[in-house]
Amino acid sequence: MKKLSKILTALVAIFAIVALTACGAKKEDAKDGTKTYVVGVASDQQKEVWEKVGESLKADNIKIKVKLFSGYTEENPALADGSLDLNSFQHVAYLENYNKENNKDLTYIGFTLISPFGLYSDKIKEPKELKNGDTVAIPNDVTNGGRALQALAALDIITLKKDAPDSPTVKDIDKKNVDIKIEEIQADQLVSVLPDVTAAFINTNYVTDQMHTTPKESAIYIDTDHLDKVSDLYKNVIAVRKEDKNKADFKKILKAYQTPEIAKMIEATNDYPAWDDAK
Structure with a gap:
């Protein structure tokens, strides 16, 4: 019993150290001020676009991490369960149908492109x-x-x-x-x-x-x-969870996306920028 007690004590100490380390990391992130957001995309070209968007957000202490998916079926569930913070792969019609079929309330913060x-x-x-x-x-x-x-x-x-x-x-x-x-x-x-x-x-x-x-x-x-x-249902959007629609950082992300530089990148991929003042 004494040996078991010592083992349990040691495990508790280890868990305490891990917890303190984790807390320390969080404090460092908060002190640094940089916030990381994960965006899901479905093509290499959009991955490049979002990496460029991320570069322009460094001054706002926002870091964009891009996750590439191979199809269309995983991005919305990942957004709904919190694995993603945003996704950028679908048009309005697809998003509305996903919400209807899955009883979800995902929404969007702005248009990106319309794809031929x-x-x-x-x-x-x-x-x-x-x-x-x-x-x-x-x-x-x-x-x-x-x-x-x-x-x-x-x-x-x-x-x-x-x-x-x-x-x-x-x-x-x-x-x-x-x-x-x-x-x-x-x-x-x-x-x-x-x-x-x-x-x-x-x-x-x-x-x-x-x-x-x-x-x-x-x-x-x-x-x-x-x-x-x-x-217009076929304009692509940046999708988010409903509670995040008016998040200040997401407004900055949308602004960083809807720029002439990103419009040129979109046109180079044979798509068309879809926001009102893109031309």
Whole structure:
């Protein structure tokens, strides 16, 4: 028993030292004044953009740590559970749908960019070549899939119902003017299935990261070439938890993002800056 008592005493002492050390570290952080915020992104290009944003925030004693994700499914849960402080990968429609499906109240502090959404094909050179029996792959999430369906409607390949929502699903198709088969595929898998379908709508970050090309170089149709047909729902945002929306540091972060320098970086990645005074 004496030996056990000594062991327990030693463990308590160790835990006390660890606790004191941790407290000391926190005091150092508070004394230094620098606050670190983790932002989640879904492309190498946005990682570079956010690293540049971080450089401009050093004078405000704000440090940005960028975490790169390989898809779209993890960033919002990570933001909701506190693993991230902000994320920057999604448009308004995607965020709203996530909140609806998961009973969350994530929100956003400002716009970042609008990304071209293109139709790609190894088999045809323009959309009007689509014929009965061809297969068009679209993202299987309701927001990007909805944007693809809106593009097909703009091309008069399908007609949507009059009461179709802003992010329609295949159930909202009134008729197919060309009798194509629409195949819903996970967004990050669309590049790999492209050889097996007639054409596919693919998000730009996967085009640049996986296909090593750009919409302007390779797409047979780009919806942002017809901006009047693209809803503001598809503007990308900086998302945060609801309780952090008016946080002073986050206002500084948004201001550091919405600058002419960042606008040029966005344009260099074939996207378009989405805030009002970007031009």
